[in-house]
Amino acid sequence: MKLFEPISLLEQVSQIYELPENVVQRLTHEILMAELPWKEAYSDYQSSGWKTASLLNASGHSRDVVISDCKAVGTEALKLMPATENLIRSLNLDIMWARVARLEPNSFIWEHRDFAELKKVPRLRLHIPLQTHPDSYLVLAGQRIFMKSGFIWKLNPTFPHGVCNRGPVTRLHLILDCYVNETLRRWLESERLDPSLTQKLPVTDVNPVLSKASALMNLGFNSCAESLLLKTFHSSLQDEGKSYDYIIKSYQDKRETGLAKQWMSKKQVFLNQGVRA
Amino acid sequence: MDEQKTGVFESRGESMMPTIPIKELLLAQPPVQFVYLEKLLTIFSVSPKLHSAYVRGSIARNDYDRVSDIDLVLAFEPEAFASAVESLDTIMQQSFSTLFSGWLDRIVPDFGGLGYVYLIQAGEKILQIDLYLLPSDRLNKLLSVRGVTRVYENNVKASSNSVPECNDEYIRSKISAPVTQESILFEIVVLAHLLKKRIKRGQTLLNHSETVMLHRAFRDLIRKTLDPAYFAYGWYHFSENSRKSEIFAKWAAAIETVVHKYAVHDSTSLLETMKLVAAFIDETCPEIFKPVGVSLNYCIENLRRGEL
Numbered sequence: 131m132k133l134f135e136p137i138s139l140l141e142q143v144s145q146i147y148e149l150p151e152n153v154v155q156r157l158t159h160e161i162l163m164a165e166l167p168w169k170e171a172y173s174d175y176q177s178s179g180w181k182t183a184s185l186l187n188a189s190g191h192s193r194d195v196v197i198s199d200c201k202a203v204g205t206e207a208l209k210l211m212p213a214t215e216n217l218i219r220s221l222n223l224d225i226m227w228a229r230v231a232r233l234e235p236n237s238f239i240w241e242h243r244d245f246a247e248l249k250k251v252p253r254l255r256l257h258i259p260l261q262t263h264p265d266s267y268l269v270l271a272g273q274r275i276f277m278k279s280g281f282i283w284k285l286n287p288t289f290p291h292g293v294c295n296r297g298p299v300t301r302l303h304l305i306l307d308c309y310v311n312e313t314l315r316r317w318l319e320s321e322r323l324d325p326s327l328t329q330k331l332p333v334t335d336v337n338p339v340l341s342k343a344s345a346l347m348n349l350g351f352n353s354c355a356e357s358l359l360l361k362t363f364h365s366s367l368q369d370e371g372k373s374y375d376y377i378i379k380s381y382q383d384k385r386e387t388g389l390a391k392q393w394m395s396k397k398q399v400f401l402n403q404g405v406r407a
Numbered sequence: 408m409d410e411q412k413t414g415v416f417e418s419r420g421e422s423m424m425p426t427i428p429i430k431e432l433l434l435a436q437p438p439v440q441f442v443y444l445e446k447l448l449t450i451f452s453v454s455p456k457l458h459s460a461y462v463r464g465s466i467a468r469n470d471y472d473r474v475s476d477i478d479l480v481l482a483f484e485p486e487a488f489a490s491a492v493e494s495l496d497t498i499m500q501q502s503f504s505t506l507f508s509g510w511l512d513r514i515v516p517d518f519g520g521l522g523y524v525y526l527i528q529a530g531e532k533i534l535q536i537d538l539y540l541l542p543s544d545r546l547n548k549l550l551s552v553r554g555v556t557r558v559y560e561n562n563v564k565a566s567s568n569s570v571p572e573c574n575d576e577y578i579r580s581k582i583s584a585p586v587t588q589e590s591i592l593f594e595i596v597v598l599a600h601l602l603k604k605r606i607k608r609g610q611t612l613l614n615h616s617e618t619v620m621l622h623r624a625f626r627d628l629i630r631k632t633l634d635p636a637y638f639a640y641g642w643y644h645f646s647e648n649s650r651k652s653e654i655f656a657k658w659a660a661a662i663e664t665v666v667h668k669y670a671v672h673d674s675t676s677l678l679e680t681m682k683l684v685a686a687f688i689d690e691t692c693p694e695i696f697k698p699v700g701v702s703l704n705y706c707i708e709n710l711r712r713g714e715l
Contacts, residue, residue: 298528353453358501
């Protein structure tokens with residue numbers, strides 16, 4: 131019997147550490163009660179609805195949420211959450227940045243690669259899902275992956291990925307960007323991926339979506355059309371960058387060359403294809 | 408009395424609290440309907456084909472309360488009307504957490520266009536948005552209604568090619584399109600939402616009217632699923648035909664009990680009826696439950712918490 135997904139997927143995402151349910155509950159409670167100073171950053175990369183608050187970062191200010199290489203210090207938000215701080219400190223990880231992230235219902239993070247702007251040193255992103263729903267899922271390697279709570283998840287975000295929350299509740303994750311150290315290396319030795327949490331995306335006919343987008347553009351609803359096309363990444367199996375190609379092609383068909391060029395640049399930046407905006 | 412209150416605040420050291428005029432407080436924290444009305448106008452006014460927009464109903468009359476819906480009329484250039492109607496679901500789904508596709512509103516007065524009801528998730532609550540789309544060359548009927556207020560006008564007038572005949576035909580085709588199990592279910596969820604408001608406001612007669620509509624919609628769902636050949640017959644032949652199969656007899660008995668028991672719904676009976684609808688779908692047509700089940704379960708969960 132095949133216990134784990136193929137190695138390529140495991141390289142990108144895995145469960146690396148199990149967390150007791152009461153710890154997850156305690157952390158969730160703290161975050162819900164803390165009235166964190168949520169900030170929406172990376173707005174080009176999302177539909178809106180993805181907000182974060184930093185717990186460990188370069189400045190010690192929770193509203194500084196754009197990540198960078200640093201020696202992380204605790205923020206004022208971390209002081210409001212002793213159980214969360216205890217857990218983070220007890221893990222013995224070399225944390226570069228720690229954030230709480232909330233993804234509201236009907237919110238999407240578009241296909242992208244992370245860490246391009248950072249130093250080329252071994253690092254990984256760890257997710258600790260706290261409040262979630264099977265319809266809030268990560269998309270990568272043509273799979274939808276439900277990051278179930280009760281685990282610390284590893285994500286290598288240098289591979290193209292996106293996220294969506296099609297469920298009814300706000301998704302809350304604690305995100306730790308870490309330099310790879312001994313602890314993390316040890317955890318990686320026993321990483322796994324429960325196949326029941328992954329699902330291959332179907333191959334779908336994209337033509338009806340393209341027609342809808344074209345009609346929206348004819349009426350002037352460009353941003354609705356763009357969202358519709360970007361979301362093809364989250365629901366159907368397609369090649370890297372295809373959702374951006376659909377937008378570019380749609381604008382080219384409408385002879386909107388300026389908008390088509392804008393999206394070519396965005397595609398290159400979002401997917402780290404060598405050119406900066 | 409006022410002096411006493413002031414004294415209490417001062418003793419708590421709260422005399423330093425800044426005074427905010429009510430007008431500013433209202434601007435800073437407007438009722439949720441106004442927040443969403445503004446969002447809707449921002450979304451739709453990007454289209455050069457939108458001619459004008461109007462509010463009607465309780466917001467226009469200024470007698471809204473915290474559970475009131477938003478009634479917004481969008482007048483599109485005649486040649487863009489059909490395309491705007493066809494794109495409406497997509498625009499709403501891209502912009503809001505909609506519970507389901509727009510339900511073709513069969514309750515709204517005829518202003519010469521088409522009305523659609525949406526239920527959207529607005530924070531922890533469900534908000535009802537009634538959108539009425541019509542071609543801009545037939546605004547007269549709407550503008551004759553008292554209280555209708557224009558909230559947007561496109562200053563750049565498009566050169567319009569009037570196509571009234573095509574729009575008539577299009578509207579007729581939409582109204583006469585056969586209902587589906589899904590559209591009946593959307594109607595049921597909308598009616599449940601309306602009933603919840605009637606219960607909260609103590610509006611007995613409207614409650615009765617919508618209770619009857621809810622039961623009729625449940626019957627339609629049963630008929631569409633178990634006896635589609637007789638769908639157009641309403642209650643006629645319902646009991647007789649139900650004797651032909653065990654499953655039909657069971658659900659005919661269930662709806663008869665509901666109709667007997669409730670002339671008006673309260674929160675408990677409404678929840679019970681919606682759970683019955685969910686059980687019916689589960690048992691007889693679970694395939695429609697997959698796309699809409701989340702919405703129905705969410706609706707039931709909200710009813711349970713008294714938040715729909």
